[in-house]
Amino acid sequence: MVDIDPWSSDVSTDYDRIIQQFGLSSVPLAEIPNPSLHHRRDIIFAHRDLGNILQAHARGDSFGVMTGLMPSGQMHLGHKMVIDQVRWFQEQGADVTIAVADLEANATRGYSLAECRRLALEEYVANYVAMGLDPEKTQIYFQSSRPIVQRMGFTLGKRTNLSEFEAIYGFQGDTNLAHVQAPLVQAGDILHPQLEEYGGLRPIVVPVGVDQDPHLRLCRGLAGKTNWFNVIERKNGGLRITVSVMVENQSIVAADKSSTAAIFTQIIDAVKTLGYGDIMADAKHGIVDLPAATPKDRYPVRMALLTLERSLGGPGLLQPSSTYHRFAVGMTGGKMSSSKPETTIFLNESLDKMEKKFKRSFSGGQSTVEEHRRIGGNPDVDVAFQYLLFFFEEDDAALEEIRRAYVSGDLLSGELKAITIEKARAWLTELGEMRDQNAHLINQFLADDAQN
Template sequence: MEIDPWASKGIKNYDEICEKFGLEKIDSTKLPNPTHLHRRGIIFAHRDLDSIFNAKKAGKPFGVLSGLMPSGQMHLGHKMVIDQAKWFQDLGGDVTIAVADLEAHATRGLSLEKCRKYAIEEYISNYAGMGLNPEKTSIYFQSERPIVQKMGFTLGTKTNLSEMEAIYGFSGKTSLAHVQSPLVQAGDIVHPQLEEYGGLRPIVVPVGIDQDPHIRLTRGMVSKTNWFNVNQNKSGNLTIGLSIQDNNQEIMGMRDDGGVDKNQRKIIVDKAISAINKAGYNEINSNPKHGTIDIKDATPENQNEIQYQLLSLERQLGGMGLMQPSSTYHQFAVGMTGGKMSSSQPETTIFLNDSMKNIEKKIKSSFSGGQATVEEHRAKGGNPDVDVAYQYLRYFFEEDDKELGNIKDEYMSGKLLTGEIKSVCVEKATSWMKKHHELKDQNQHLIKDFLN
């Protein structure tokens, strides 16, 4: 099973995805104020989400990074990502949104001017009606933030073409601009940790499962930049290991002849121990010669706070000092025709600028899970798993779990007919869209605040 961020086919077995790529399942009962997307398992997996909630619990800052591809209209699938960003923002996080105009230019042949027009008219104008707080939201264009490209190229020294081919399936026919775009995305993901963009803090990236290759690449490159590796040892405690790199050999006490400068090595180990002490851990054994520090009173649950102190030290010493990004993953909503949603195929999705008439037409024409005749449907019932109207209620338009359960039961029993469940969906969808259009119109003045 392969995942392609640019052309993923329909994914059906999410458990297999989790097992193959090492994702952790999300337990919605352990989340603060879970949304219907969490409760229904639509947001189903994560990488290192604990670092976000540990920061929240400690009253420390955390951020959210999302992005938009300015190559078409905003549809309900895109809305789902912003809903997640808003949820994290409501929990106390700041939100950064990247407009991937360079990627759209490289992979889809759009001019930067057209990308800007799409971004503002189709996306940011809709964000204004979705409740994001402009005082805690920053939206930028890749082409206008050179540090993103610089960080992408810097991180790129920690990977190679073989790894990129393994992650993305690149071949000899892949353009170099396409190969470069994941590095720019990595720059997008990590640069909010720079001092001028909020400083060192955990960043979570909510994405569809097809974007996990970008997360894996970025996490791998970031981990290779870290000067202090924090790992669990055989005793279940934590061990710190010095990571000797081309740009830190002298600081880490390495001589030109490959030997160890004992005095310098002791200095760096003592500084690391001092940083660990700041996190509240004091039962420490160190081996400066081998560059290891064992923390006997720390377990993997304490890794985030210890790593934060060591990354702060790394920055003081001249390193990048970056945290690996966290991520959450949501399942794909089915397209109106039963396949994938696509901005380039209007019949497959509901756009946020669709008229009520178009919404009604699309839902009434959508793929059904009902039977061929009324009599057969009454006898056998419908299949909500493939029924688009039911799935859109589940994903977007019915937040009441009990009401959704009643609709599902009545549809499966045959009491609720295909036309009737579509009518329910039309009513809920148009009601939501009317309200959204009103909020969007009322808040157009916020666009400039998002872009400042």
């Protein structure tokens, strides 16, 4: 994992390196409809397969967003960032599925399932509701009362092994097995919304921070390995479909010559409906080529093949898409961490406490007024400025004006802190009011299997 140096003024370099190292893609701002503050400010800086989501959106097809919560501790600003993204996807038309990882919290943190439920509703869901998610389009469930996610985790476990877990998570011989099961159940969480019972085949996006990428990599790998048909880019242009023969589908796709031929006919029929005239099938080598297809066609071709796979009895799972956001700097200048209360603001923080935290937050100002006027402040490391950027100042022009004044030395650190405190005060106050006003809606967010 790349270390992120919070002191570096040139943060983009680090994130560029992450993109390269993890094989992520940059976010195509121009293609994002109604870009949010996070997009405009490059806070959401990378993605995997976001194109699937954008295409589904453009076509008017359904798509979903998935997130989870671990019912332990308190919600803080780091959580707000994810919920803001979930809400944005919802506003663009996504259905929302939220997993309460109560099994995981129970196994690894020692909370009873009853405690998990209480904490999830009172601390987490209450804030989700307050932050404006739409109860009509949001389904919250508990891992413990949706056994299918455990079963999927079990089944998907066949596609990986301890060596991979060691490589991805650094697990070793002394690792508690609860930690081994958790990512598998989580893969079940992420993939199960595609099941017919939970909305059917459609792209699902998971917005996370880069530190969560290992989970996504695992989940995408597991889903991909179950696919009966692969879509790859041809060396000389177009797309190539290959058939993946495995124990599970051998009797269906490759029992004998006639069944193989039948499968190829179905593949050709499936892609024909997408409008490709030029289809070159080579059953002997197990490939179908679409020389005229473009990389963008990968999504509809993939969807057609997954639909075919399902009709043949396969799981037909689409790899989840993901987006990655930068982390706001912690209030003390280091990392933001829920286990260190002094590094963040809780969503139910008292106004006094919030003000105190900002007053003692790390600044990018100079040692004396004279020096500050002369040299100016550094907004890149200034907590008060960063929190306006990440959370509290919606207006780009206003933010830019503050940045200009701070850099020039016109604005002192103390004055900047006062601005941020006022913004945070307004936000926290409103959030508290919304929590109270909307508390009665909490049950509407719960899926049927999450009701008491």
